[in-house]
Amino acid sequence: MMLAERVFLDLDRCIGCRTCFAVCYYSHGREPIVHFGCPGEVEVPLICRQCDEPACVEACAFGAMHRDEHGIVQRSIALCRGCGACVAACPFGALAAQTYEHRIAKCDGCEDVVLQGALPRCVAACPAGALHFAAEDQLAATGLYVISGRTVGHDLYRRR
Amino acid sequence: MSDATHCLLCSLGCPLQFAGHGERRILVEPVRGAARGLCGRGIGQGDLADHPLRLGAAWHRDGDDVRRVSPRQGLALLGEVLEAAASSGPAALVADGNLPCEELVILARWSAARPGRAAMAVHLPPADLDALDGVSSVAARVIAPEDVAAYDGVVVIGDALATHPALARDLLDWKYAHRRGLLIAVDTHRSVTSRLAAVALVVSPGAHQQVLAALQAMRVEGAAREDGAVSGGLADCLASGFPDLDGLARQLQAVRQLAVVVVPELTKNGDWASVVRAAVELAGDQGGLLPLYSFGNALGAYRVLRNLGLRTVPELLSMRAAWACVLQVGCELRSTYPAQLLAPLFAPGARRVSLRPFPADSSAAAELVLPLRLPGEYEGTAVDGSGRERTLRAGWPPAAGSVSVATVFASAASTASGVAETPWRVVPAPAPCHESATSPMVAAQAGAVRLLATVGPAHFDDGALTRMAEWTSHWEDHPLVSLGPEDAARLRVRDGDRLELAHDGSSLVLACRLDTTVPEGLALVPGHYPAVRRFLPWRLEGTRLVCSTPVVEVRRAECLQESSMPR
Numbered sequence: 001m002m003l004a005e006r007v008f009l010d011l012d013r014c015i016g017c018r019t020c021f022a023v024c025y026y027s028h029g030r031e032p033i034v035h036f037g038c039p040g041e042v043e044v045p046l047i048c049r050q051c052d053e054p055a056c057v058e059a060c061a062f063g064a065m066h067r068d069e070h071g072i073v074q075r076s077i078a079l080c081r082g083c084g085a086c087v088a089a090c091p092f093g094a095l096a097a098q099t100y101e102h103r104i105a106k107c108d109g110c111e112d113v114v115l116q117g118a119l120p121r122c123v124a125a126c127p128a129g130a131l132h133f134a135a136e137d138q139l140a141a142t143g144l145y146v147i148s149g150r151t152v153g154h155d156l157y158r159r160r
Numbered sequence: 161m162s163d164a165t166h167c168l169l170c171s172l173g174c175p176l177q178f179a180g181h182g183e184r185r186i187l188v189e190p191v192r193g194a195a196r197g198l199c200g201r202g203i204g205q206g207d208l209a210d211h212p213l214r215l216g217a218a219w220h221r222d223g224d225d226v227r228r229v230s231p232r233q234g235l236a237l238l239g240e241v242l243e244a245a246a247s248s249g250p251a252a253l254v255a256d257g258n259l260p261c262e263e264l265v266i267l268a269r270w271s272a273a274r275p276g277r278a279a280m281a282v283h284l285p286p287a288d289l290d291a292l293d294g295v296s297s298v299a300a301r302v303i304a305p306e307d308v309a310a311y312d313g314v315v316v317i318g319d320a321l322a323t324h325p326a327l328a329r330d331l332l333d334w335k336y337a338h339r340r341g342l343l344i345a346v347d348t349h350r351s352v353t354s355r356l357a358a359v360a361l362v363v364s365p366g367a368h369q370q371v372l373a374a375l376q377a378m379r380v381e382g383a384a385r386e387d388g389a390v391s392g393g394l395a396d397c398l399a400s401g402f403p404d405l406d407g408l409a410r411q412l413q414a415v416r417q418l419a420v421v422v423v424p425e426l427t428k429n430g431d432w433a434s435v436v437r438a439a440v441e442l443a444g445d446q447g448g449l450l451p452l453y454s455f456g457n458a459l460g461a462y463r464v465l466r467n468l469g470l471r472t473v474p475e476l477l478s479m480r481a482a483w484a485c486v487l488q489v490g491c492e493l494r495s496t497y498p499a500q501l502l503a504p505l506f507a508p509g510a511r512r513v514s515l516r517p518f519p520a521d522s523s524a525a526a527e528l529v530l531p532l533r534l535p536g537e538y539e540g541t542a543v544d545g546s547g548r549e550r551t552l553r554a555g556w557p558p559a560a561g562s563v564s565v566a567t568v569f570a571s572a573a574s575t576a577s578g579v580a581e582t583p584w585r586v587v588p589a590p591a592p593c594h595e596s597a598t599s600p601m602v603a604a605q606a607g608a609v610r611l612l613a614t615v616g617p618a619h620f621d622d623g624a625l626t627r628m629a630e631w632t633s634h635w636e637d638h639p640l641v642s643l644g645p646e647d648a649a650r651l652r653v654r655d656g657d658r659l660e661l662a663h664d665g666s667s668l669v670l671a672c673r674l675d676t677t678v679p680e681g682l683a684l685v686p687g688h689y690p691a692v693r694r695f696l697p698w699r700l701e702g703t704r705l706v707c708s709t710p711v712v713e714v715r716r717a718e719c720l721q722e723s724s725m726p727r
Binding site: 022 | 629634
């Protein structure tokens, strides 16, 4: 099963405040899951795109990275050895190795609240309204367009 | 008890709620469907509730003997300390301006019940206080963030999106809804807000009034006259040139309703009251003013302060009384101001009592420390920057052992009379205009730069509270000084070098970060570290505290990159 809705970032609204990091950090066992990159002047969050053909799943030799029944790419804590193959495989830098704990912090799409109809926590908390949780065709109505089509799944970044 | 309350970590007062507390782990989230989001510092408050360093009991010092006592014993000891001090001199009470209005009134009653024996001051950040005086002195139409949608032009003074991230949704909604609207950012460097604005004007610290006056002239008189005086006036007070001043003048003239957002920041200007007055002039009759304070209850505390005739901290310092006892409730002045400035208050022999949620370096010297509730645990009323009352409820169960102001002072204050019940609902009389005290525009010399303290989206006031939140350590766990590439080349420093900054006999060693957004002659340093704040040149000017941008000598303390390289 594939995800209908994903998290998208409107680059023209992101102010680099790292609220997404803070809310994710505290709601996911204090793991630094959201990472930041600097494609322009402001550091913006690198959030898992939940790719259609996830390279991290292909790269994982232990079956730790998998797509669950709701279409979310998950990491099994029990199976993860912290080898870092998924980190190397992810073309978007959305994964980073937790070297001390020998496991890879991975966005779980806030499945616990999304399945109850709520927004992922990073989207709900974003004070700039830069993060959207929507299906691809819904985004077109907002005037956002993809700035790069180089993905194996869906591109995170949108521009006005 | 409801689980929804309002954030007090800036004057936007965002609604927040806590989402479960299994084993007292508090997760703070924006209120679903009712909020514009929440910034990281608001979310980080949940981390403070059960922080291992949080005071859970009272501490009493008797010489070198420090012992933990129960809250009940702490209250009894407080009575003893106050009684003993009363025979030797007056007591100074300094209350944090972010306490709920009701608690400030209780403290005012406590003080009023001791005529001649106690004086109360309310601590507000000097820039907030200055701006509040400015707003009070003019007939400004103060607007709320969501009111911005009705305007067709917005001028933002300061880095509003860094200091008040929750403003972003309203401001950006406006920006993308008004494709032809004019968004002007006026700041001392290319800040986050400047990057999102259509027009970014870079001004020297202290020159905001002149820039606003020049914009006002351009708005009234339009494009440059033949002699170029109007746009030339603006060009003269910009730190770096702007390519199309005539075009800007035409755009300004086309704006019918202008909203002006003012963020009073620590060192960017020494006279925020004048900046506010200039902003109101620029906005005109049809315009609106949106002041953004750093304290969530700055306006409520200001009204209590002025309507009850209480003192500000600089007024207390200028009294030069021989204080027998100093009580600090919710604030720790010695984390914020240099010791020499506070010398009149903390003279040797003065007994010190501190009510705080966390220990501070200086509370180690206090005779008695009582554990106070956190802002997320307050109950009462706050007034946001737009004048709307916000009901505060304990967002999560207060920690065991923590006390509220009402618990400590209410019974002692009940005998006072003549103190208004709800002074925060009354707009105070206009504050008198003080003499303009803009910081001198001293040009940086060889080997020197002007140092500017900035405010970021993660920290609040002096950072003592927000730095306790673990998430901030993943972002910034020590201060860095940011230099532009021109100054870095001139001073021969590289990214990562350790620099010694010095002025007037004080010095501070910080690592250097090169930042292309910093203009020449300026260095930026985060202003939410006690060491940085104490390094800044605070001075008492009459009954005002002024903190200007010092010219600092820059020397390379040590070069980490070179030290690891073979020579």
